[in-house]
Amino acid sequence: xxxxxxxxxxxxxxxxxxxxxxxxxxxxxxxxxxxxxxxxxxxxxxxxxxxxxxxxxxxxxxxxxxxxxxxxxxxxxxxxxxxxxxxxxxxxxxxxxxxxxxxxxxxxxxxxxxxxxxxxxxxxxxxxxxxxxxxxxxxxxxxxxxxxxxxxxxxxxxxxxxxxxxxxxxxxxxxxxxxxxxxxxxxxxxxxxxxxxxxxxxxxxxxxxxxxxxxxxxxxxxxxxxxxxxxxxxxxxxxxx
Amino acid sequence: xxxxxxxxxxxxxxxxxxxxxxxxxxxxxxxxxxxxxxxxxxxxxxxxxxxxxxxxxxxxxxxxxxxxxxxxxxxxxxxxxxxxxxxxxxxxxxxxxxxxxxxxxxxxxxxxxxxxxxxxxxxxxxxxxxxxxxxxxxxxxxxxxxxxxxxxxxxxxxxxxxxxxxxxxxxxxxxxxxxxxxx
Numbered sequence: 001x002x003x004x005x006x007x008x009x010x011x012x013x014x015x016x017x018x019x020x021x022x023x024x025x026x027x028x029x030x031x032x033x034x035x036x037x038x039x040x041x042x043x044x045x046x047x048x049x050x051x052x053x054x055x056x057x058x059x060x061x062x063x064x065x066x067x068x069x070x071x072x073x074x075x076x077x078x079x080x081x082x083x084x085x086x087x088x089x090x091x092x093x094x095x096x097x098x099x100x101x102x103x104x105x106x107x108x109x110x111x112x113x114x115x116x117x118x119x120x121x122x123x124x125x126x127x128x129x130x131x132x133x134x135x136x137x138x139x140x141x142x143x144x145x146x147x148x149x150x151x152x153x154x155x156x157x158x159x160x161x162x163x164x165x166x167x168x169x170x171x172x173x174x175x176x177x178x179x180x181x182x183x184x185x186x187x188x189x190x191x192x193x194x195x196x197x198x199x200x201x202x203x204x205x206x207x208x209x210x211x212x213x214x215x216x217x218x219x220x221x222x223x224x225x226x227x228x229x230x231x232x233x234x235x236x237x238x239x240x241x
Numbered sequence: 242x243x244x245x246x247x248x249x250x251x252x253x254x255x256x257x258x259x260x261x262x263x264x265x266x267x268x269x270x271x272x273x274x275x276x277x278x279x280x281x282x283x284x285x286x287x288x289x290x291x292x293x294x295x296x297x298x299x300x301x302x303x304x305x306x307x308x309x310x311x312x313x314x315x316x317x318x319x320x321x322x323x324x325x326x327x328x329x330x331x332x333x334x335x336x337x338x339x340x341x342x343x344x345x346x347x348x349x350x351x352x353x354x355x356x357x358x359x360x361x362x363x364x365x366x367x368x369x370x371x372x373x374x375x376x377x378x379x380x381x382x383x384x385x386x387x388x389x390x391x392x393x394x395x396x397x398x399x400x401x402x403x404x405x406x407x408x409x410x411x412x413x414x415x416x417x418x419x420x421x422x423x424x
Contacts, residue, residue: 093334097343100424101336101394107424116421121390122333122382129342129377215424 006072015068022050022063025076032076033085033117035110036151037064038201040224041160047151049085049114052076060084086118094125095174097132097146098204104217105205111149128174135180137187141199141209143180148206150176154198161227166192197223249298249409252284253328254318256311257338257378258304262329263287265395266301272402279409295321299408301328301391305338306384310372319385324408328401330394330423332381337394339378346374389413392422 002017008030015024020043025032035047045065052063055073060081075081092098092111100106114120132145155167155178166189170179181189199207200219208217230236255263263286269276283297284290293314300322306312319325330336341349355362365371381387391404391414400420407414414420 097340099336099340101330102340103424112423115423119421121416121421122327122380122387124382126383127335127339127342127379129339131343 004068004070004072006068006070006074008074009076017068019068020064021052021061021066021068021072021074024068025063030076032063033114034064035114035149035203036153038153038157038221038224040228041153041156041201044152044156047088047149049088051081051084053078053081082118086120089114089118089120090123090125092149093120093123094127095130096149097129102214103147103205104208104212104214105147105219106215108215108218109205110203130174132177135186136210137185138192138194139187139210140194141186141196141207143178143186144206144208145177146206147204148178149204150178151203152178153201153203154178154207157197157201157224161224162193162195162197164191164193164195167198200224248279248281250283250294250296251280251405252282252293252297252300252318252322253286254284254293254300254302254314255286256302256304256314256332256381257307258329258331259337260286260303261395262301262303262331265329265398266401268398269402270398272398276405293317293321297322299324299326299405301326301405302332302381302387303328305331305335305378306375306381307338307378308372308374309368312375312384315381315384324388324413325381325385326404326408326414327381327387327390329396330392332387333390333392334423335378335380339380342377346376349374390416392416392420394424 003014004017005012005014008025013024013028022032022034022037032052033049035049036044037050043064045062048062050063051060053075054061063076093115098111100112103109134145135143152169155169158167159165166180168179169176170183171177180186181191186192199209200221200223202219205217226238253263253266282288283294300318302318302325306315327333331338350364354364389404389408391400393400403420404414
């Protein structure tokens with residue numbers, strides 16, 4: 001495959017044709033915040049946190065879905081990008097019901113980590129306090145829509161890795177939500193294998209195991225790399241994570 | 242006490258919160274003695290002062306703005322304070338206090354004063370005696386201008402110590418990753 005040379009934050013890098021900007025940045029330890037992206041799942045470019053500036057293009061493009069091109073000049077961290085990323089996290093915080101102090105995922109939450117990473121000191125937008133549902137019909141797990149950021153990781157891991165496709169996305173705009181089956185209770189679906197992959201890839205406390213209380217729900221994402229490596233390379237390498 | 246007039250005038254206020262932030266403030270323990278030498282505490286739930294005074298240098302505000310009394314107090318605080326600090330997660334985000342927002346005030350009052358009442362199940366109706374709930378509990382900075390934010394539920398004594406000392410030294414405390422912390 002052809003090698004592409006590009007400039008990121010003033011430094012020259014080479015990359016394989018077809019690689020994403022995010023993949024190149026990760027290889028070279030250039031930090032870019034992400035939320036919907038998860039190694040091992042398809043990329044959807046939904047959260048827009050990984051947006052970068054590319055010279056000659058007036059629009060900001062997501063690093064996860066944008067492929068490298070010869071001669072690209074990319075900025076990954078500018079005041080404009082930092083401002084937009086902070087706005088995205090603030091909007092996520094304002095459109096859900098995120099109460100860290102009483103959340104199962106407190107201190108183990110990617111949304112919380114992102115708030116620190118982007119320096120979200122306070123949210124200026126009015127909080128919406130939407131009346132969202134909580135589905136505790138499943139035998140093992142709970143889906144609390146109040147804490148869902150619609151990253152669709154659960155949808156993708158269930159479809160692409162487990163092959164069950166229990167989850168999907170319904171509605172539009174502010175009414176958008178994750179649904180199980182055709183919109184009924186999670187516990188009533190015929191397709192759920194109770195594997196728990198969705199729970200482990202969920203970045204917040206939206207999906208959690210029954211019986212855990214505040215700060216107890218730690219997500220272990222190492223399994224995903226383990227399964228993917230095993231399937232693709234036939235190497236069963238255990239992950240410490 | 243000699244020289245108290247020259248010490249910075251500090252106030253702490255308890256709005257719609259659980260007083261946990263003030264408990265954490267008291268957990269400064271022996272550092273409270275140092276603080277007592279440095280400041281003049283002019284208004285606080287732990288000091289018996291009825292009216293919020295004028296010319297306050299630093300005011301720490303715990304809790305969300307959840308009723309009309311809080312709202313009125315917030316404006317008084319802003320008017321008479323040089324620096325206003327949102328003290329803890331309820332003041333900063335609404336936090337637990339704001340969890341009632343999705344239910345509506347009527348349902349909330351019914352639940353608290355009637356459904357769960359053991360003896361008397363009358364609802365508060367004289368709002369000259371008991372503050373009236375606002376439709377929603379909201380963060381302090383959605384009501385008045387706030388100069389600095391101290392996060393945490395509650396903020397730790399170390400974080401409080403850092404914030405107060407920065408303000409006493411005339412600096413707005415900047416919370417880097419060390420102190421920026423929700424929950």
